[in-house]
Amino acid sequence: MKFASQKIRFVSIASFILVSAACSSPGEPETAVLVRPAPEPASVTAVRAIRDAGASEESVLQINPLRDPAVKGFLAEAAEAEKAQQFDAAFVAIGKARNLAPEAPDLLQYEAEIELLRGNTIEAEKLAYESFKNGPQIGRLCQQNWQTILEARKIFKDAEYLPYAESKRDACKVPRPVRL
Secondary structure, rough: OOHHHHHHHHHHHHHHHHHHHHHHHOOOOOOOOOOOOOOOOHHHHHHHHHHHHOOOOOOOOOOOOOOOOHHHHHHHHHHHHHEEEEEEEHHHHHHHHHHOOOHHOOOOHHHHHHHHOOOOOHHHHHHHHHHHHHHHOHHHHHHHHHHHHHHHHHOOOOOOOOHHHHHHHHOOOOOOOOOO
16 A cells, blocks of 8 residues: 555656646747857968969969979878978978978978968068079969968058069969960
């Protein structure tokens, strides 16, 4: 008998809780806190513009150097460090690659991009110009060199130089030959 009364008491308490929960009005809905993503740093935006500068189909010329396997390894290491946003480690890796090929224009340009990401705009601009002087002065790398200089001048707020840098970048493009 005692067992049956405990069972009835348990069922009646459970029923009361369920009925109370069903009859109660819902509380105030939680207001969602709107979180805006942090704006992308100017250096990241600049590097994206640099890498996109030579990606157009307008220039037909592409010059790729023969590459020492050790340099390729250091470049891969730099790319992984950059992907992990470890820009100092990327700088060290690209420095090792440059020790093997100190005047390689593509390595100079990559180092310029890493320097921008590290916040060293002056050094980035110098490296991009050095890359331009050592490079083919036409094609994709040339466009990236001048886009780097253009982005540096934007950071420096040098509006007078921007049209010149844009014209130099555009002069790097080699049109496709007309086919009949």
